[in-house]
Amino acid sequence: MTQSTQADPSAVAEASRARGEVGKRSLLAKIGAQNLILLGAIVLLSVLLSVLNPSFLLPANLITIGTAVTISGLLAVVQTVVMIMGGIDLTVGSVAGLASVVSAMVFTATNSTLGVLTAILIGALCGLINAIVIVIGRVPPMIATLAGLTAFKGVSQLISDGRAQGYTGADPLFRALARGSFLGIPTLVWVLIVTSVALHVLLRYTKIGRNIYAVGGNDRAARLSGIDINRYIIGVFVVSGMVAAVAGLLITARTGSGQPVSGSEGLEFQAITAAALGGVALRGGKGSIGGCILAVVLLGILLNGMTLLGVNPFWQNLAQGVLLVVAVVVQQSRSGERRVGLPK
Amino acid sequence: MTDPVNDTDGSPSGGLIAEGLDKGFPGVQALKDVNIWFPYGKVTALMGENGAGKSTLLKILSGDYQPDAGVVRIDDEPVHFDGPMDSRKAGLRVVAQEPEIVPFVSVAENLFLGALPGTVIVKRDELHAAATKAIEEFGFSRMLSADMLGIDLSPAQRQLVEILRCLIDDPKILCFDEPTSSLSDSETDVLFALIARLCKEGKAIGYVSHRMREIFQIADRVTVLRDGKLIGTVQVAQSSTEEIVRMMVGRDLTHMHDRNRGEIGEPVLELKDVTTEDVRGISFTVHAGEIVALAGLVGAGRSELAMAVSGDVPLVSGTISVSGKDVRFGSPKDSIKSGIGLAPEERKADALVMVRSVKENLSLAVLDRLTQWGFIKQSAEVTLVGGYIETMRIRTPDMERPIENLSGGNQQKVVLARWLAKQTKVLILDEPTRGVDVGAKAEIYHIIDELAAAGIAILVISSELPEVLGLADRIVVMQNGEVTGELSHHEATEERVLALAMASELAIPEGRNS
Numbered sequence: 001m002t003q004s005t006q007a008d009p010s011a012v013a014e015a016s017r018a019r020g021e022v023g024k025r026s027l028l029a030k031i032g033a034q035n036l037i038l039l040g041a042i043v044l045l046s047v048l049l050s051v052l053n054p055s056f057l058l059p060a061n062l063i064t065i066g067t068a069v070t071i072s073g074l075l076a077v078v079q080t081v082v083m084i085m086g087g088i089d090l091t092v093g094s095v096a097g098l099a100s101v102v103s104a105m106v107f108t109a110t111n112s113t114l115g116v117l118t119a120i121l122i123g124a125l126c127g128l129i130n131a132i133v134i135v136i137g138r139v140p141p142m143i144a145t146l147a148g149l150t151a152f153k154g155v156s157q158l159i160s161d162g163r164a165q166g167y168t169g170a171d172p173l174f175r176a177l178a179r180g181s182f183l184g185i186p187t188l189v190w191v192l193i194v195t196s197v198a199l200h201v202l203l204r205y206t207k208i209g210r211n212i213y214a215v216g217g218n219d220r221a222a223r224l225s226g227i228d229i230n231r232y233i234i235g236v237f238v239v240s241g242m243v244a245a246v247a248g249l250l251i252t253a254r255t256g257s258g259q260p261v262s263g264s265e266g267l268e269f270q271a272i273t274a275a276a277l278g279g280v281a282l283r284g285g286k287g288s289i290g291g292c293i294l295a296v297v298l299l300g301i302l303l304n305g306m307t308l309l310g311v312n313p314f315w316q317n318l319a320q321g322v323l324l325v326v327a328v329v330v331q332q333s334r335s336g337e338r339r340v341g342l343p344k
Numbered sequence: 345m346t347d348p349v350n351d352t353d354g355s356p357s358g359g360l361i362a363e364g365l366d367k368g369f370p371g372v373q374a375l376k377d378v379n380i381w382f383p384y385g386k387v388t389a390l391m392g393e394n395g396a397g398k399s400t401l402l403k404i405l406s407g408d409y410q411p412d413a414g415v416v417r418i419d420d421e422p423v424h425f426d427g428p429m430d431s432r433k434a435g436l437r438v439v440a441q442e443p444e445i446v447p448f449v450s451v452a453e454n455l456f457l458g459a460l461p462g463t464v465i466v467k468r469d470e471l472h473a474a475a476t477k478a479i480e481e482f483g484f485s486r487m488l489s490a491d492m493l494g495i496d497l498s499p500a501q502r503q504l505v506e507i508l509r510c511l512i513d514d515p516k517i518l519c520f521d522e523p524t525s526s527l528s529d530s531e532t533d534v535l536f537a538l539i540a541r542l543c544k545e546g547k548a549i550g551y552v553s554h555r556m557r558e559i560f561q562i563a564d565r566v567t568v569l570r571d572g573k574l575i576g577t578v579q580v581a582q583s584s585t586e587e588i589v590r591m592m593v594g595r596d597l598t599h600m601h602d603r604n605r606g607e608i609g610e611p612v613l614e615l616k617d618v619t620t621e622d623v624r625g626i627s628f629t630v631h632a633g634e635i636v637a638l639a640g641l642v643g644a645g646r647s648e649l650a651m652a653v654s655g656d657v658p659l660v661s662g663t664i665s666v667s668g669k670d671v672r673f674g675s676p677k678d679s680i681k682s683g684i685g686l687a688p689e690e691r692k693a694d695a696l697v698m699v700r701s702v703k704e705n706l707s708l709a710v711l712d713r714l715t716q717w718g719f720i721k722q723s724a725e726v727t728l729v730g731g732y733i734e735t736m737r738i739r740t741p742d743m744e745r746p747i748e749n750l751s752g753g754n755q756q757k758v759v760l761a762r763w764l765a766k767q768t769k770v771l772i773l774d775e776p777t778r779g780v781d782v783g784a785k786a787e788i789y790h791i792i793d794e795l796a797a798a799g800i801a802i803l804v805i806s807s808e809l810p811e812v813l814g815l816a817d818r819i820v821v822m823q824n825g826e827v828t829g830e831l832s833h834h835e836a837t838e839e840r841v842l843a844l845a846m847a848s849e850l851a852i853p854e855g856r857n858s
Contacts, residue, residue, distance in 0.1 A: 206718045207711045214708055217697035224656060224694055225709045225762070226680040285699040 034279035034331065038294040042301060049305040056308055059184075066189040069300035071096070071247050071254075073192045073293070075267055076274035077199055078243035080292040083275050084203070085236050086216035086284025087134070087141040090268050091148035092244040095126045097264035098156040099248030104166035104258025105159070112173040116249055123245025126152055127238040134237070135230045149268065156260040165258035177253035188250060195243060200289040212236060217285025273320060274299055277327045299323070356381035358419060359548040360405070360436065360517045365414035367400050369779075374400040375411070375572045382517060382548040387539060389563035389580075390552045393592055393808055397572040398552050402521055405550075406438035407431035418517065435516035439523055443506030447495035451475060454494050454505055455512060478508055483534055499526035507535070511542075518542065519550035524558060525643060536562050554641055556585050556846065568592055586839070593809045593838045608634045608817065611668070612801035613684070613770045615653070618662035622648035623825040626662070630770065630801040635792065637816035638805045640845045645825035646805045647689050650774050653803075654686035655679030666770065680709065685763030687756070689774040689805070695759045696747050703729045703743040706758050710765045732761035736791060753777075753784025760791060771795060774805040789815060809838045821845050 031039075049056040075092045082089045099119040107115030126148065133144040168174040180187040203209035214222040215229050223229050251263045278295035280287030302323070303316050332343060360382040367375040375397045382388045390398050403409040405416065407425035415422050418434050425431045431438070445454055452475030453460065461470045475490035484504050497505065503526050510518060520539075524532045539562055543549055551563060559566060560580060568575040568591040575591045609632030618626040623645040630636045638646045651657050653664060655673030663670050666682045673679045676686075688694035696705055706729045707714060714725045729743050738757045740750055747755055756776060763771055773792065777785045792815060796802050806812050812819055819831045821844035829844040 205720060205722075207715045207720055208718065210704060210708075210711060210720060213700055213704065214697050217699045218693075220694050221697050222708075224654065224676045224686060224688060226677045227708075228675070228677055281699060285697060 032279065032288070032291070033334075034327075035288075035291050035294055037330070038278070038291065038298055042294065042298050045298070045301050045305065049301070049308065053305075053308045056305065061304070061308070063186060063189075065297075065300045065304045067186050068304065069296050070188040070192045071250050072267055072270040072274065073296040073300075074195055074243055074247045074250070075271035076278070076296050077192075077196050077289055077292050078240045079268075079271040079275040080278060080280050080287055080289060081199055081203065081212065082141075082236055082240050083272075083280045083282070084216045084284060084287045085212045085232065086219065087233070087236065088145065088272065089130065089141070089237065089240045089244075090145040090272075091126060091130060091152055092240065092247070092271055093264045093267035093269075094149050094152035094156070095123050095241050095244035096248035096251060096267060097260050098126065098152050099123050099245035100251045100264065101156045101160045101165050101258040101260045103249050103252050104164075104168055107168055107171065107174075108166040112168070112171045115168075116173070119249055120242055120245045123241040123243075123248070124238050125241070126244075127241025128234065130241070131234040131237040135233055153261060153265075160258065160260040162260060164255075164260075164262075167257055168252055169256035174253040174256075177250060178256075188254075191246065191250065195246070196289055196293055203289060208232075208235075213285055215284075216281075270299075270320075273324045276331075277324055279327075279331065281331075282328070295327075356383070359383040360550070361417040361420070362401075362405075363415050363417070365401065365404060365416075366412040367397075367404060367409060368412055373572055375404075378414070378569065378572070378574045380550075380567055380574070381577075382519070382550045383565075384516075384548045385543055385546050386564040387543055387549040387551050387562050388577075389559045389566045390550060390569065391554075391559065391566055391588060391592055392569035392575075396569040396592075398569060399521070400572075401569070402438050402519055402550075402552065405431065405436060405519060432513060432515075436519075437510035437513055437515040437517070438519040439503075439507050439510050439521060441521040441523070441525065443502050443509075445494040445497060445502050445505060447493070449494055450490065451479075451488060451492045451494070451497070451505055452490040455490075455508055457509075478512055482508060482511055482538055484508065487531060487534070500528060500531050503527060504531070507538075515547070517548040517550070519552070521552045522554065523551075524553065524555065532558075556588065559588070560585070589839060589842055608632070609799060612666060613653070613803065614665045614668075616663045616665075618649070618652065618664060619660045620648060620652045620657055621660065623652070623822075626822075626827055628820050628827065628830065630803050632769075632799045632801050633796050634817050635796045635802045635804060635815050637812040637819045638803060638822060639809070639812045639819050639841050640807075640822040640828075642807060644822040644845065646822055647774050648825075649822075650686060650688070650772050650803075650805055653679070653772060654684060654688075680766070680768075683769035684772065685709075685766055685768035685770065686772045687759045687763065687774060687776060689778065691752070691755055691759060691779070696755060698748040699746060701744045702733070702738070702740050702747050702750065702758055705747045706732060706743075706761050706765065709762050728765060732765065736761055737787060751784065752779035753788065756780055756784070756788060757791070760788070760795075764795070768800065770801045770803070772803045772805070775807065776804060777806075777808070777811060809841055812836075812841060813838065821847075823847055 046056070055061055075096065079089060079092060099122055102122050103115040103119035106118045130145055130148050133139050133147070134141055137144070177187055177191075182190055203212065211222065211227050211232060214225070214227060215232050219229050247267070248264065252258050255263055274295045275287070275292055276282065277299070278287065278292035280292070299320065302319060306316050306319065307313070362378065362380045365375050365378040366373075378397065378401065380388075380390070380401070390401065392398050400409065404411050407428040407430050410425070416425070417423065418436065423430075423434045425434070446457065452471050455475050455478065456471060461467045461474065472490050479485050479488050479490060488501055488504050492501070503523060507523065523535060527535060539549060539551075553559060563580050565577055566580055566583065566588055567577040568588065570592060578587065611629045612632050613630040615629070616627050626649055628636065638649070640646055648657070652659055655676040655678050664673070665671060666684065669682075671678070671682045692698060697708070703725065707725050710728070711720060714721050714728065726743070732738065733740065733743060736757045738761070739754050747758060750758070776792065777788055780788060792802060792804070804812070804815055806815075813836055816836070817833050819833075819836050819841060820827055821829045821831070821841055823845055828847040831840060831844070
């Protein structure tokens with residue numbers, strides 16, 4: 001064996017080549033293959049639908065799609081953050097329902113501003129409870145939030161006696177949320193846009209975002225590098241609860257009353273579907289808000305198109321399910337995992 | 345180099361023969377043109393340092409890995425294993441060192457897993473009887489009973505279950521992978537009696553162990569591997585500990601180290617009577633600019649000590665001080681704050697976020713410095729990371745590349761760069777060159793030397809003796825969670841370090857009760 005401390009010339013050449021390319025990346029790598037596939041699917045579907053039914057491209061229909069995806073879209077983007085951190089939050093639908101009821105009840109008793117603030121506070125509290133069960137109780141997020149899903153739903157049914165609460169349709173704040181618009185775009189959609197941009201900036205450009213990816217990618221490595229992982233788990237679940245509460249407020253605004261269950265039931269699964277379709281790694285550490293938004297738009301167009309074409313609505317559930325499985329199969333086959341045992 | 349040693353048994357025939365085995369992994373050639381022979385009626389020991397290729401060889405025999413080249417023969421017929429079942433059908437069993445035991449079922453069910461009696465409904469009485477019979481037949485009845493639950497078994501009992509699992513199949517060839525590492529002396533005696541009996545029955549036995557005393561107790565032949573290559577085979581009766589140790593350690597890597605360092609400075613890291621769940625009463629000091637190596641066998645408690653010093657596990661008693669100040673660590677964050685950095689042994693599991701980029705992995709511990717109002721200053725980060733890629737010759741096409749695409753050596757350089765960027769006062773390197781190819785090894789040694797020259801206090805944990813001897817100014821040797829001795833660079837030889845690492849095995853045990 002011959003060995004010297006001198007690096008061989010080819011290695012030096014390779015290293016200097018590396019220096020030249022440092023910082024540069026192809027456009028394709030930046031957008032990501034999964035996002036390109038989603039974008040392609042959106043374009044293809046839009047072309048197909050506008051040929052089959054010209055009213056698809058009318059501004060009124062585009063606004064319909066926008067408002068239809070807002071609530072599930074909000075839950076999907078925040079679910080993406082939770083899943084990037086390696087967790088999952090099944091309580092988002094129930095928290096939205098609870099926030100919806102609470103906002104309407106507090107509004108009835110006091111005023112709408114207090115109703116909104118209380119609802120968001122309740123959302124944060126639900127997130128905190130989830131996080132405490134996970135961090136201190138050492139319960140896996142899937143189980144902890146499955147328990148929360150049922151428990152929080154129970155709370156909203158208890159306080160509302162299972163009935164819709166209050167009438168918010170006449171209140172200016174709730175009316176503005178439900179029917180107002182700015183620059184031709186409905187306020188509802190603005191809520192989704194602002195939340196998404198904020199979460200995108202958080203994940204992409206801040207230390208907090210970078211550490212969320214690190215905790216999701218390898219929590220042990222993150223801890224041994226000095227990251228207080230419990231703080232991140234608590235923070236992310238609290239934010240998830242707050243965004244879910246905002247979604248609940250929008251339910252109240254749109255329906256004109258606080259809805260304990262209807263309007264929010266099953267939303268958590270739509271959120272996870274969109275997040276997974278948007279390319280979030282199911283083991284954490286990978287994913288983006290951009291991908292999630294593309295998935296939300298794709299699902300919105302698909303459902304809207306099927307409605308426009310008069311397809312039996314039962315097909316819509318089937319289509320969503322098939323789309324999710326296809327997306328995850330594609331994602332897994334690219335991950336290079338050994339085809340043995342239960343996939344992780 | 346050692347003298348070429350020839351097998352005095354003549355040309356191999358019968359039993360298990362492997363010829364010209366090659367096996368490579370990304371960045372490492374684990375086996376190169378290796379020939380082995382496990383003849384019937386003999387115990388052939390397989391020895392070598394950590395990373396010599398023993399485990400890879402066993403995994404090829406068990407069918408877990410497929411060799412890149414070479415052939416395995418049983419009874420002179422070539423065999424090909426696509427998976428573990430093929431290997432078993434050919435009459436070969438490898439006793440796993442860390443067996444898979446199903447926790448909430450009985451020992452009996454664990455023994456007959458995959459071959460439970462009965463077609464649909466398990467015949468429990470039959471199962472229990474068969475298990476009890478097996479336990480008695482192989483002499484384990486004092487240590488194991490058929491109705492114990494998997495989860496209640498001690499490590500020793502788990503090992504016995506695994507051994508029984510293999511024996512039940514009545515294989516012609518049986519390989520053990522450090523079977524005694526979890527066994528007490530009396531259990532070891534039972535196992536050795538069993539091995540002697542199996543040998544007498546004409547089975548071929550392969551036996552991997554680090555323990556020299558065991559080899560002289562039960563082996564007939566010893567085959568030594570080093571760096572994935574066959575060094576030779578000797579008859580135990582005609583050999584000596586010295587000869588085998590010499591074959592194992594070699595002297596090839598010593599000139600990879602260039603020792604031109606500055607002055608050794610003030611004490612930086614001081615441990616006094618540090619005791620955790622795994623180690624007891626550890627005291628030593630590392631000075632600025634000094635490289636101290638922690639030597640010892642696998643399981644001596646060195647990595648556990650490193651985890652305690654880096655704040656991952658709490659101390660039971662004792663004190664750690666950094667630059668004269670006593671410190672208490674509630675978590676790794678505190679340890680890092682006081683100036684300690686750890687490059688852990690399990691790089692992929694404990695240090696790297698494999699799905700993220702080279703850049704994000706490198707800057708992980710220094711984001712505070714690169715952040716303003718919570719936002720990462722992108723250009724400052726690119727400059728910092730680019731600088732380390734250049735100075736440490738990290739070979740990557742670009743810094744946005746996922747770190748999982750890099751070779752082991754380059755991954756390790758990223759971990760080192762992470763702590764350099766953090767400007768730690770103390771750097772703990774746990775097996776810094778594990779899974780790193782020889783070329784990158786030399787570069788990593790060079791970096792470690794430079795860091796010491798720059799005044800960092802360095803603690804290296806290594807199971808490779810040439811590495812320990814080449815790098816360290818001082819060597820602290822551990823065994824069974826305690827320090828057994830300290831050697832200066834000048835005093836240290838492979839033989840002396842090994843003697844301390846196996847102190848209680850060579851000398852009379854000091855009646856240590858844990």
